Amino acid sequence: MKDELRQRILQLERRSRALDPGAGRRRRLRNAVIASSERFLRRVRSLRGFVETADRGSGITELPITPDGVSIDRAIATFERYVVHPGGNPPSPGYLAYIPGGGLYHSALGDFIAAVTNKYAGVFFAGPGAVRMENMLVRWAADLVGYPAGAGGSIASGGSIANLSAIVTAREQHRLKSADHARAVVYATAQTHHSIDRALRIAGLGEAVLHRVPMDDRFRMDVDALARAVSEDRNNGLLPWLIVANAGSTDTGAVDPLDAIADIAAREHCWYHVDAAYGGFFLLTEHGREMLKGIERSDSTVLDPHKGMFLPFGTGIVLVRDARALAASHAYSAAYMQDAEVAADEVSPADVSPELTKHFRAVRMWLPLVVAGTNPFRAALEEKLLLARYFHEQIARAGFATGPEPDLSIVTFRWEPEGMSLDESNRVNRELLDAVRKDGRIFLSSTMLDGKFTLRLAVLAHRTHLRTIDMATEILREKALAIGGC
Ligand SMILES: *Cc1c(COP(=O)(O)O)cnc(C)c1O
Secondary structure (H helix, E strand, C coil): CHHHHHHHHHHHHHHCHHHCCCHHHHHHHHHHHHHHHHHHHHHHHHCCCEECCCCCCHHHHHCCCCCCCCCHHHHHHHHHHHHHCCEECCCCCCECCCCCCCCCHHHHHHHHHHHHHCCCCCCCCCCHHHHHHHHHHHHHHHHHHCCCCCCEEEEECCHHHHHHHHHHHHHHHCCCCHHHHHHEEEEECCCCCHHHHHHHHHCCCCCCEEEECCECCCCCECHHHHHHHHHHHHHCCCEEEEEEEEECCCCCCCECCHHHHHHHHHHCCCEEEEEECCCHHHHHCHHHHHHCCCHHHCCEEEECHHHHCCCCCCCEEEEECCHHHHHHHHCCCCHHHHHHCCCCCCCCHHHCCCCCCCCCCHHHHHHHHHHHCCHHHHHHHHHHHHHHHHHHHHHHHCCCEECCCCCCCEEEEECCCCCCCHHHHHHHHHHHHHHHHHHCCCECEEEEECCEEEEEEECCCCCCCHHHHHHHHHHHHHHHHHHCCC
């Protein structure tokens, strides 16, 4: 009987061996993946910003999941054809829509070693070095923002979750109870990212009053209007609670007057949150530091390394001026975790975020930072700022109506032939955007500003350089002339 059991177990061990390939098989798997990534990288500079295909990737579902699997070559071929090919290409230079993504090669390799070693980065006891690495990066970001030594934070999956953590912290610090929600007021502009509304709802604050603060003609928060709104609300028996400022709105790239807003937040005892998911890493540049002056006075902020540091998607940082506030709103305990509750030199990420087990995200940020250093990041970010300014000039010269000079790296503009009604010009700009996307060499997106269908060009992909911006101007001029109307 005992022998039979042992035989059965050994048989299962042999059958599951495919899950733990030996050196030779590892080489074959690895070579197939590396060859694929090299095929991609060799042509990434000429890769179109957007690729429309008839099947829209549906072929991926035709490769079945079977008991015995398929060859790595077949899997990779399917991946290339149906996943890599269709849709937007964030790592390509021509991706100028939304907020472009990056995809640093160093980070890909960082993810690889993080996955192979699979260190547990949630709790200090389990992965002391991993947790130190993560906290070191949080500290590096906090120093960049200008927060004091008592600040804390965590590396989340993106800006949305990072914003959620900040809002939950603000709720707990102001001891908002459900009975207070309908009187609690949040101040934000129409440019504020929708992840804030969503975070409020998820945090149980769907009933809070959202006071939309008017903006100036550059889409920045009107500080006088904010001051008036807060005092009026207070006089009306409401509870001014949270002020959300943009340090680079997603839509137009507008940076709110952060320093002046900090004065009001301090005077009115409101929690001050700065959403710098898009713009935060411009703090590495001189222009960015000037634009974002006052961010160091906020209570919490969010920066997305998968935007301004060109990391692959899945990395956002929340920072809170007072680390204790973040811990107080996220801490937990559980009987089965008792062994981990030993004296720790470092805060455990699991104590300051909603996550317990998580991707060891730090490596993808740490590897490029320690190996390349900060200078290439500084240079790239300054280049993007200048490219946006340059495009703003060039596209005006090409006869387009332009929005304000960019605060950061987003330019808004539209084709406005003379004598056209608003409806007509909106239709023409939509057509122009479609024509540009069908062409595919560059990928732009659009927004509505004061009822006007407006095109936007966002420079933040690390491979976008001068030649792409020149090409973008050329394509836009060409397509606009083809559509006509002037
Ligand atoms: C991108 C962005 C977010 C949301 O971040 P995700 O990483 O996409 O979840 C929030 N706020 C601003 C200003 C952003 O640009």
